Amino acid sequence: MRARSWIEVSRSAIAANYDAVKRLVGPAVEVAPVVKADAYRHGALAVSRIVESRGARWLCVSNVDEGIALREAGSGARILVMADSLEASFCPMFEYRLTPVLHDLGEIAALDALGEPVDYHLKIDSGMGRLGTIAPAAEIAAAVQRARHARLEGLMTHFASAADYVGSQTADQCARFDWICAALESLGVRPPMRHLSSTIAVAYGRREAWHAMVRPGHAIYGYVSPVRTKGMSPVSLLDVRPALSWKTRLLVVKDFPAGARIGYGAQFTTPAPMRIGLLAAGYADGIPHRLSNRGRVIAGGQFAPILGAVSMDVTTIDLTNAPLLRPGDPVTLVGREDAASQDAQDLARAAGTISYSLLCGISARVERVYVD
Numbered sequence: 001m002r003a004r005s006w007i008e009v010s011r012s013a014i015a016a017n018y019d020a021v022k023r024l025v026g027p028a029v030e031v032a033p034v035v036k037a038d039a040y041r042h043g044a045l046a047v048s049r050i051v052e053s054r055g056a057r058w059l060c061v062s063n064v065d066e067g068i069a070l071r072e073a074g075s076g077a078r079i080l081v082m083a084d085s086l087e088a089s090f091c092p093m094f095e096y097r098l099t100p101v102l103h104d105l106g107e108i109a110a111l112d113a114l115g116e117p118v119d120y121h122l123k124i125d126s127g128m129g130r131l132g133t134i135a136p137a138a139e140i141a142a143a144v145q146r147a148r149h150a151r152l153e154g155l156m157t158h159f160a161s162a163a164d165y166v167g168s169q170t171a172d173q174c175a176r177f178d179w180i181c182a183a184l185e186s187l188g189v190r191p192p193m194r195h196l197s198s199t200i201a202v203a204y205g206r207r208e209a210w211h212a213m214v215r216p217g218h219a220i221y222g223y224v225s226p227v228r229t230k231g232m233s234p235v236s237l238l239d240v241r242p243a244l245s246w247k248t249r250l251l252v253v254k255d256f257p258a259g260a261r262i263g264y265g266a267q268f269t270t271p272a273p274m275r276i277g278l279l280a281a282g283y284a285d286g287i288p289h290r291l292s293n294r295g296r297v298i299a300g301g302q303f304a305p306i307l308g309a310v311s312m313d314v315t316t317i318d319l320t321n322a323p324l325l326r327p328g329d330p331v332t333l334v335g336r337e338d339a340a341s342q343d344a345q346d347l348a349r350a351a352g353t354i355s356y357s358l359l360c361g362i363s364a365r366v367e368r369v370y371v372d
């Protein structure tokens, strides 16, 4: 393989992570893996095939195009489209048997106007202040009951601060959601499904928020964000491991004398004679520019600091601890070499960002290969 930069996605890790979620929530709770954004760059088609082969009957995507791609690839799962309730999306939604999440009561009438039998889920903004309706129960019930063709199948919500175990936002959101559901029930609106939980509410065992279905994304890829509050921390009940590793090659190895200025803006000057490696990947591949002079990679089984500015196609590292490496040798950005390992959370933390953003930011020019 001659790729300059590539990711390796472990099929068995994806399968084991899905199984771990399934085991934790038990047979009564549907697990709907979230494969939006090309499965956080792990590959939506491959990931969907793996989880469907292990019994997943639902998948979650962000928009209609992502849903269509899965259908065209032969997915037979129910596909919940979580953030695409534009009217123009309703026709393809029906044509490809996708299930829309609606966020506004006006959308119910618009969907109903298709004149076709179609199930939808309605999102309640229970306090996140983002997608979902904030209408009172009576108005929701009226809009739901006015529809002749569109059928409410599920009520859902999403947590803003699930990893915060000091503040009460999550408990408040649960209470608000339950209250709306109860009010709707008393008005005759009783959809078969309720769902609230993504990875964090699953991993830390917020069982009262599991109901009929959970929507894990991060966990499927092997991650659970740490609880944000020190001290009293619930432990993750999920045994998952990162499915993706990210590698690139040394392009050039160069010995500089002391006092050499390295890269754009001369952000690093060699304090002594130094062997420096130029990696064949930069911010155009998804290495955050914020890693300039921060963070590290793994070279020759040792951590090697990033030096100077990350540029578009090249990143410079300190090869002092790996003097034997030559151009063409692989270096690890995310993954393990011998005793040294770092995951997407470690690299994201060094960059001042989050693992989700780091994973989704691995660009299209980084080749993807699947391994067992």
Ligand SMILES: *Cc1c(COP(=O)(O)O)cnc(C)c1O
Pocket: 034, 036, 082, 158, 197, 198, 199, 200, 215, 216, 217, 218, 219
């Ligand atoms: C992205 C998303 C999820 C998955 O979140 P993770 O933290 O990756 O598990 C679940 N539900 C909704 C509505 C989402 O947008």
